[in-house]
Amino acid sequence: MKIKETPLKDCYIIEPTIFEDERGYFFEKFNEKKFEELTGMNGHFVQDNISKSSYGVLRGLHLQKGEHAQAKLVSCLEGSVWDVAVDLREDSPTFGKWFGIELTAENKLQLYVPRGFGHGFSVLSTHAVFSYKCDNFYNKESEGSVKFNDPDLDIDWKVDEKDAILSEKDENAPGFKEKNF
Template identity: 50%
Template sequence: MKIHKAPIAGCFLFVPESYRDNRGEFMETYNHREFLAILGEPLHFVQDNQSISKKFVLRGLHYQTGAHAQAKLARVISGRVLDVVVDIRKDSPTFGEYFSTELSARNRKTIFIPKGLAHGFLALEDNTIFSYKCDAFYNPESERGIIYNDPDLKIDWQIEEEKMILSEKDLALPRFNEEIL
């Protein structure tokens, strides 16, 4: 597995090696020893989530607070997304910065999102299956978010806003400076 540091502190991209033969294909998508070597501490995933989205559905930017903050390991099973993380850790050297990357069934990238990052993604194909592991259980009282088009963050979602499909809940999220600062 190839491991790349992302520009956001503590965030990593993993690209698995694929082995093909006349039967099909095999790849390792997670290896606990490799995570332990990178993070320096054990990570215990407790919940797996999966969504299926239409083209141009934008989900996010979401995060959990306090004891319910979640580290995530995310990948695309089918289709492709523009995946975005925003560093909301006030003591981080990359606080207030965002990083985006395409995750797809074709490129097989997996992203590790440490606690303290807001996360969202934009489906770029119909029937995109997005799957992620969490190291803490979902807690509705700890759920927070930041509006996708925050003028201070200036996230480039790479499509026109009028094409985006968002939930009412995500459209009502506060700005970065109202939520974090």
């Protein structure tokens, strides 16, 4: 496993070491001990979530607030997504900055999104199966969100806005300056 820093503080790309032969491939998707040694971050996860979406679905920007904040380790199991993390920690040197990366079933990359970040993705393929490992349990009362197309963030979602398929919650999310985080 290789850990690569992103431009955002404490947000990492995880690249697996893949062993391939005529039978197929094998790789270690995650190793808590190695992750903690390489990043200094806690890598203990308590909840796994899977979503399936079609082209143009845009989910985000979401987070859990307060004591229910979650770090996430995300990957794409089928298809391709444009994954976005936004640093919403007001005391961070990268506050208000975003990072995007294409996660695919083929590249097998993962993104570690720390607590205090907003997270979302858009589906680039005909469909995608997306995996989230979370280090804290979901709590509905602690949901936070930021408008996906907020001009202060100016995120490129790699899907034309007219093609974006959004939930009502995401369409009506507050703007960045409203600080619903």
